[in-house]
Amino acid sequence: VKLKPLSYLILGMLRLGATSGYAIKQLADAATRHFWPTSLAQVYPQLGQLHDAGLIDRRADPQGARARDAYELTDRGQTALRAWLRSYRPTNTPPPLRDEGMLRLFFADALPLDEQLTLIRKLRDSFAAAEQHIRNELEVIPHDPEHAALRYPAITARLGSDSYAYIKQWLTALEADLRDEAAHSSAKGR
Amino acid sequence: VKLKPLSYLILGMLRLGATSGYAIKQLADAATRHFWPTSLAQVYPQLGQLHDAGLIDRRADPQGARARDAYELTDRGQTALRAWLRSYRPTNTPPPLRDEGMLRLFFADALPLDEQLTLIRKLRDSFAAAEQHIRNELEVIPHDPEHAALRYPAITARLGSDSYAYIKQWLTALEADLRDEAAHSSAKGR
DNA sequence: CAGGTCATGTAAAGCGTTACATGATTTT
DNA sequence: AAAATCATGTAACGCTTTACATGACCTG
Numbered sequence: 001v002k003l004k005p006l007s008y009l010i011l012g013m014l015r016l017g018a019t020s021g022y023a024i025k026q027l028a029d030a031a032t033r034h035f036w037p038t039s040l041a042q043v044y045p046q047l048g049q050l051h052d053a054g055l056i057d058r059r060a061d062p063q064g065a066r067a068r069d070a071y072e073l074t075d076r077g078q079t080a081l082r083a084w085l086r087s088y089r090p091t092n093t094p095p096p097l098r099d100e101g102m103l104r105l106f107f108a109d110a111l112p113l114d115e116q117l118t119l120i121r122k123l124r125d126s127f128a129a130a131e132q133h134i135r136n137e138l139e140v141i142p143h144d145p146e147h148a149a150l151r152y153p154a155i156t157a158r159l160g161s162d163s164y165a166y167i168k169q170w171l172t173a174l175e176a177d178l179r180d181e182a183a184h185s186s187a188k189g190r
Numbered sequence: 191v192k193l194k195p196l197s198y199l200i201l202g203m204l205r206l207g208a209t210s211g212y213a214i215k216q217l218a219d220a221a222t223r224h225f226w227p228t229s230l231a232q233v234y235p236q237l238g239q240l241h242d243a244g245l246i247d248r249r250a251d252p253q254g255a256r257a258r259d260a261y262e263l264t265d266r267g268q269t270a271l272r273a274w275l276r277s278y279r280p281t282n283t284p285p286p287l288r289d290e291g292m293l294r295l296f297f298a299d300a301l302p303l304d305e306q307l308t309l310i311r312k313l314r315d316s317f318a319a320a321e322q323h324i325r326n327e328l329e330v331i332p333h334d335p336e337h338a339a340l341r342y343p344a345i346t347a348r349l350g351s352d353s354y355a356y357i358k359q360w361l362t363a364l365e366a367d368l369r370d371e372a373a374h375s376s377a378k379g380r
Numbered sequence: 381c382a383g384g385t386c387a388t389g390t391a392a393a394g395c396g397t398t399a400c401a402t403g404a405t406t407t408t
Numbered sequence: 409a410a411a412a413t414c415a416t417g418t419a420a421c422g423c424t425t426t427a428c429a430t431g432a433c434c435t436g
Contacts, residue, residue, distance in 0.1 A: 005290050012297035022415050034284055035292040039397060044417055066404045068415065078300075085301050088294050090312045094224055094320030094354060095289035100195050102225040104278050107202035108342045110268075111275050122280045130284030152298045159360055164284060166356045170349055212387050229425060234389055256432045258387065
């Protein structure tokens with residue numbers, strides 16, 4: 001059985017205390033959606049495979065008449081998770097961003113200057129919203145030593161919001177530069 | 191016919207002067223791979239559809255005995271490209287990064303501290319390499335006013351490498367912080 | 381003349397999202 | 409009483425990658 005990043009995401013979420021498939025998906029939406037989006041339709045089959053591979057235990061855990069399966073890491077699951085964390089090798093190529101906004105910026109030259117500036121402002125607004133979005137999620141993560149396992153979730157969230165803030169500023173500066181330049185050339189033109 | 195981001199990537203590349211499907215793929219690999227990866231097996235069928243939709247013209251353009259199809263934007267293609275650039279609406283959620291390294295960092299707590307630091311260093315090295323990678327590509331883009339259409343390609347490349355540099359620094363600072371903290375707590379422990 | 385690049389395509393497999401389906405429980 | 413949430417799953421669809429196939433041209 002070959003494990004994918006999603007497999008380790010599930011193992012890791014179980015380690016952080018999520019028990020059901022549904023709960024894993026909730027946690028993933030709240031915390032890892034930005035760098036590893038996941039859907040329920042992937043989680044349930046994957047839980048089955050991890051169980052078959054002996055990396056997780058399953059037990060029935062009904063809530064009243066509502067059925068629920070509770071999962072737990074086995075020793076082999078713990079080991080597999082740690083081995084994966086250790087096996088990371090630096091890549092020479094950057095991670096793909098796959099952002100349609102960036103793609104549009106790449107071709108912005110096809111528009112007249114005022115519309116180029118509009119596009120840049122829209123892009124900046126997107127990153128500003130993204131920054132705020134993660135910052136809000138960050139605030140609800142407890143920071144006390146009792147929740148030590150939540151330390152890195154807080155770190156990745158901070159890294160995310162700081163990165164988006166940086167790009168936001170970058171685009172703001174770009175807009176100012178292009179606007180100045182336009183003002184100068186039109187003044188020259190008279 | 192519903193157009194996808196890939197469709198507009200092709201229209202935009204034709205506008206930048208690429209003529210054949212092969213050339214479009216070359217340009218995309220060099221310039222837009224980071225935020226919109228593309229494979230040849232997508233490009234060729236898509237060229238056919240864009241031709242059927244009347245957004246591009248096709249003409250035979252053989253090089254000696256080697257066959258080649260040359261494509262060109264039609265007026266409707268130009269219009270469609272500009273309309274797409276104008277239609278961008280800011281999103282409230284950030285673009286997904288889908289980076290396995292970040293996912294590992296999220297779960298780093300499962301490792302002992304010294305291995306956490308190793309992981310952070312590896313991640314930092316990945317971003318350093320990514321930064322350098324884009325910076326190299328940036329250097330070959332001409333900046334003279336003759337190549338005005340290459341202005342935004344240069345801008346997106348600079349934004350990319352600057353962002354990776356920012357993350358690199360961020361991770362370097364994180365590693366220093368965690369190392370200091372470890373030194374203090376072990377000193378206390380004695 | 382062998383290996384790499386230019387050039388175009390097809391087929392299959394894998395992966396992920398969306399939609400569908402079901403039913404209990406909680407909230408408004 | 410209706411709507412949202414909890415909970416688990418399946419099916420269909422679409423996108424992307426990988427592999428395969430073919431052949432001309434160029435470089436060492």
